[in-house]
Amino acid sequence: MLTEEVSPSEQPDLFLQLALTSTFFAGIFQAALGILRLGFIIDFLSKAILIGFMVGSAVIVALQQLKGLHGIKHFTKKMQQLKD
Incomplete structure (x- = not known):
């Protein structure tokens, strides 16, 4: 999905920053759901x-x-x- 917005060959630094940032926020979101014990939502x-x-x-x-x-x-x- 990132390659649609930023070319990894033309702007490798920006591409890497966006990839790391999106991965970081996905991990934070998943950790927050685990810490807050919101897994029960899947039961619905x-x-x-x-x-x-x-x-x-x-x-x-x-x-x-x-x-x-x-x-x-x-x-x-x-x-x-x-x-x-």
């Missing part, structure tokens, strides 16, 4: 939502791994949300 989600999320994640990971296994060079990089 239906089983269908959880299974759909896990299956969707598994499909994306599997497709990304297939390109390396089969040596595909020009595989899609558009795995993010669709834009209007």
Whole structure:
């Protein structure tokens, strides 16, 4: 997602700063949820939502791994949300 905003080859320092910052805030958010013991919120989600999320994640990971296994060079990089 960062490569859509900043080119790692043209601005490597800014790209690295953005990657580290986003990783840091994701970790802080996850740690805060763990410290505040907010894991019970997942109990309010239906089983269908959880299974759909896990299956969707598994499909994306599997497709990304297939390109390396089969040596595909020009595989899609558009795995993010669709834009209007």
